Amino acid sequence: MRLFLSLLAAGFTLLTLTACQPEAEHTASDEKIKTASAPSVDWSVPQLSSNVWKISKAGQPDSYLAGTIHIGKKGAVLSKEAENLLTTVEQLTTETDVLPEENPETQQQYQQFFNQATDTKSLKAKLGDKVFQSLQEAFRINPETAPLAEAVDGMKPWAAFLFAQSVYPAGYSSTTGVDMLLSKAAQKTGKPRRFLETMPELAESFSAFPEESIIRILKTTTDDNEDFLEQTHEMYGLYESGNFDGFADTHKKYEQQSLKKYPEIAPLMLNWFQNDLLVGRNLKWLPEIKAQSAEKSTLFAVGIMHLMSEQGLIELLRKDGYEVTPMPKILMW
Numbered sequence: 048m049r050l051f052l053s054l055l056a057a058g059f060t061l062l063t064l065t066a067c068q069p070e071a072e073h074t075a076s077d078e079k080i081k082t083a084s085a086p087s088v089d090w091s092v093p094q095l096s097s098n099v100w101k102i103s104k105a106g107q108p109d110s111y112l113a114g115t116i117h118i119g120k121k122g123a124v125l126s127k128e129a130e131n132l133l134t135t136v137e138q139l140t141t142e143t144d145v146l147p148e149e150n151p152e153t154q155q156q157y158q159q160f161f162n163q164a165t166d167t168k169s170l171k172a173k174l175g176d177k178v179f180q181s182l183q184e185a186f187r188i189n190p191e192t193a194p195l196a197e198a199v200d201g202m203k204p205w206a207a208f209l210f211a212q213s214v215y216p217a218g219y220s221s222t223t224g225v226d227m228l229l230s231k232a233a234q235k236t237g238k239p240r241r242f243l244e245t246m247p248e249l250a251e252s253f254s255a256f257p258e259e260s261i262i263r264i265l266k267t268t269t270d271d272n273e274d275f276l277e278q279t280h281e282m283y284g285l286y287e288s289g290n291f292d293g294f295a296d297t298h299k300k301y302e303q304q305s306l307k308k309y310p311e312i313a314p315l316m317l318n319w320f321q322n323d324l325l326v327g328r329n330l331k332w333l334p335e336i337k338a339q340s341a342e343k344s345t346l347f348a349v350g351i352m353h354l355m356s357e358q359g360l361i362e363l364l365r366k367d368g369y370e371v372t373p374m375p376k377i378l379m380w
């Protein structure tokens with residue numbers, strides 16, 4: 048179940064957060080967990096024959112929609128084909144600003160995000176010793192996220208859950224994710240960079256989820272690291288090899304595995320994933336994508352799952368009168 052979110056979660060600056068007092072648990076969301084139903088989504092629409100799609104409309108320059116993945120193998124570099132794609136547009140737009148050190152306004156937004164994430168009450172007290180220790184062990188899987196093992200007690204449950212989705216196998220890094228490499232390439236050449244959402248806005252997508260449900264999910268799924276790492280390898284392999292249309296069947300497989308393994312909480316989790324983290328954000332981004340593409344030729348680089356389904360960005364743009372056509376696939380590394 049964690050894998051779905053790892054495909055969405057960008058690499059975050061790792062800061063130390065502090066915390067103190069415990070708080071008693073609540074179970075007010077149990078009824079929501081019991082009554083939630085599994086989502087019904089056709090992930091195979093449209094057929095994802097490429098990771099790069101041209102956005103065309105009369106009277107405006109062509110733009111491109113690139114489905115990305117937020118991790119890469121350590122030491123990976125951007126391919127010449129990806130660099131060439133970037134040179135064909137006037138600006139790059141990513142989900143969030145992944146280079147906050149270059150922008151004082153973004154630095155303030157990151158600080159606001161971390162203020163939102165900080166809790167004065169102990170997460171360990173909410174989760175219990177065993178689950179909390181498992182969460183710390185998950186952060187230690189990758190050296191990049193290892194510092195969070197000591198900081199997590201000072202996080203709100205939604206923040207700990209969000210950061211847990213940025214844990215990747217030790218051979219991977221968020222610094223070589225496609226979004227990060229494209230951003231660095233744009234920065235190096237002086238190409239303008241724009242963004243679809245701020246970090247505080249991303250935080251709202253997670254903090255709106257009931258805390259009791261987040262705690263229940265953490266208690267149930269924190270120990271599935273082995274499955275999570277295996278699934279990460281598989282999904283990364285699909286992307287690295289250019290087998291983009293394999294994402295639909297693989298996602299369906301993991302969705303069914305989650306429903307079978309976690310019958311009580313998986314329906315709620317998958318509904319939230321689909322309705323809030325995918326469709327909800329797609330709909331929020333759509334006006335910005337339309338406005339930016341009307342002004343300048345733009346490369347929109349977003350997590351590849353935002354392209355999938357009838358509520359994905361490809362189909363949403365088509366419904367609004369844009370011609371969205373697949374380009375030859377590009378291997379990004």
